[in-house]
Amino acid sequence: MQLDFTQDDEAFRVSAREWLLANAPRKRGPLDGQSARAFAQAWLSQCHKDGWSGIGWPKEYGGRGLPTEKIILWYEEYVRARAPSVLDCTFVSLNHAGPTLIACGTDEQKAYHLRRILVGDSIWCQGFSEPGSGSDLASLTTTGLVDGDHLVVNGQKIWTSYADIADFQELLIRTEPGSKRHKGLSWVICDMKSEGITVRPIKNMAGATHFAQVFYDNVRIPLSNVVGMLHDGWRVAMTTLGFERKTAAMGLQLELSIKIEDLIALAECPPGSAIGKQLAELRAEAAALRAMTYRTLFKDPVTASDGSLMRLYFAELSQRIHRAAMDILGADALTDSTWTHDYLESYSETIAGGTAEIQRNIIAERILGLPREQPA
Ligand SMILES: Cc1cc2nc3c(=O)[nH]c(=O)nc-3n(C[C@H](O)[C@H](O)[C@H](O)COP(=O)(O)OP(=O)(O)OC[C@H]3O[C@@H](n4cnc5c(N)ncnc54)[C@H](O)[C@@H]3O)c2cc1C
Structure with a gap:
């Protein structure tokens, strides 16, 4: 899919890139516990201070009401800057709870919670x-x-x-x-x-x-x-779950495009080698996932089966990329804390947010028109 960006979009991309370059933490945040909370809160509060928190939320609720094209550009620059993973402890607040309250909450619920979420005060x-x-x-x-x-x-x-x-x-x-x-x-x-x-x-x-x-x-x-x-x-x-099919998952999916580039740099493989061929295929798959993500973002409505296609492809590709990292690292994987940790975590990709089997059931029934599963 080819996206055409306007001059205004490109100017936005430059401002996002410059801001991220100047402000995004260069190190990974802690993985769990109060230190993970403090790290994520500090980062979100900094984003909010300069107008980069909840950029897709409506202006009346403290967001910037930006259109999909600009949200895409923000996440492209976000992952390129290796900014903190979008799947930190603020993910549910910003991508599930806030948007659900905007869509279904009372005025009192919105007034109490939405600003606290945007500034990082409530997880x-x-x-x-x-x-x-x-x-x-x-x-x-x-x-x-x-x-x-x-x-x-x-x-x-x-x-x-x-x-x-x-x-x-x-x-x-x-x-x-x-x-x-x-x-x-x-x-x-x-x-x-x-x-x-x-x-x-x-x-x-x-x-x-x-x-x-x-x-x-x-x-x-x-x-x-x-x-x-x-x-x-x-x-x-x-x-709530419908928001996962829209922009919430985009940051995660784009992260894979950067991971594969980092892996190519790590491998330093000679042209024509078997591992080089494998990495080229994974890079092409990451580009295909990116294209599928963008295509889905502009669909209206985005259906559960669109979400299942993306979720399944993302989860299995993530596992293939991390397995390739283990092959490349070999024995060094035993002492590597980043790729090895992410490899072990990648097993959860085909469980969290709906297992691969459930996604396949949805695709089989709703896209391929196969007979519905009989209740047990
Ligand atoms: C890292 C991680 C984070 C999570 N975070 C949250 C969270 O914050 N909040 C939350 O509410 N949940 C969370 N979950 C839970 C997640 O949503 C569930 O694990 C997932 O929906 C699967 O449910 P289950 O674990 O009960 O497995 P089960 O539903 O018991 O499935 C067990 C196995 O049976 C298979 N299976 C089940 N039904 C069928 C079927 N009809 N056809 C074919 N195969 C089938 C499954 O594919 C799986 O292999 C998280 C999970 C993970 C791994």
């Missing part, structure tokens, strides 16, 4: 998955029973990224007693400092503890924290 996490309800999210069982003007929440979430350092959570719970599947759910703002919440971080195989189990024991949440209508949480949750 959010996403409490959707439960033990036994990941791919099949509609089977979730954590309950919130109405008691006066509060919900009383009991149950458990799991794999909640940055739950240990978050201020708020987008929490999906069953609020209508006896309801089944997509009906009777509510999307609520949960203050992570509420009494009755226990967070137990889980260490992954890369040694990081950036996700956690969260337990709720009679946690009282004001009904005024329900986003959208009570019992209408599935619609709000689909709105």
Whole structure:
């Protein structure tokens, strides 16, 4: 796909590049815990000070209301500058929670939360998955029973990224007693400092503890924290997940184009070598993913199956690039902290945000028209 940028766009690109060159931290941030929070908050606050936080958000909510072309240019320059990964502890706040509140929240919810998110003062996490309800999210069982003007929440979430350092959570719970599947759910703002919440971080195989189990024991949440209508949480949750198909995922996808360039530089392979051929193919694949991403961004509407195509291709390409890095490093991988860490983390790419099998099911049924999966 060929994108045509105007002179105004190109001037914007130059200003983004110059600002990032002058301001983006040159080192990687900490991976987890309070130091990761402090690093991400400082960076977002700096972005906000100079007008680079939430650039796609509407102006009335503190953003710049920039069009897709300029958001693309921002992320292209962002990854080129090797600025901090977009998948840090501010990802949910900026890309899920804020946009969901803008789309479905009350005036009070917007007034309280949106500015705090943009300046980096409040960190959010996403409490959707439960033990036994990941791919099949509609089977979730954590309950919130109405008691006066509060919900009383009991149950458990799991794999909640940055739950240990978050201020708020987008929490999906069953609020209508006896309801089944997509009906009777509510999307609520949960203050992570509420009494009755226990967070137990889980260490992954890369040694990081950036996700956690969260337990709720009679946690009282004001009904005024329900986003959208009570019992209408599935619609709000689909709105939240829909943002992942738009610009939220773009930064991640573009990061791969830079990773492959860094790997080519690391390999120093002679022309015509087998590894050179492999890297050339990976570079072409990263360019194809970039083209697919841009094509999807200009589609209206972007469907769940568009999102699945991008998510699946991104996840499997990321794993191929990191596996190639291990081949290139050989024994040096044992002492390399960056590529080896990212290689181990890349295993999660085909799980987080919907597993590869689920994406294949969606593509098979909705794009290829194959028979629908029969419920178990
Ligand atoms: C790094 C990371 C961060 C995460 N962060 C969050 C977060 O912040 N908040 C949150 O709510 N969740 C988060 N998750 C959870 C993630 O959304 C789930 O792990 C994912 O949806 C899969 O659910 P599950 O783990 O319950 O696996 P399951 O759904 O139990 O799946 C187990 C296996 O069965 C396969 N399978 C299941 N159903 C089918 C089917 N119908 N057809 C074919 N195969 C099937 C799956 O593909 C998988 O291989 C995170 C996960 C990871 C890895």
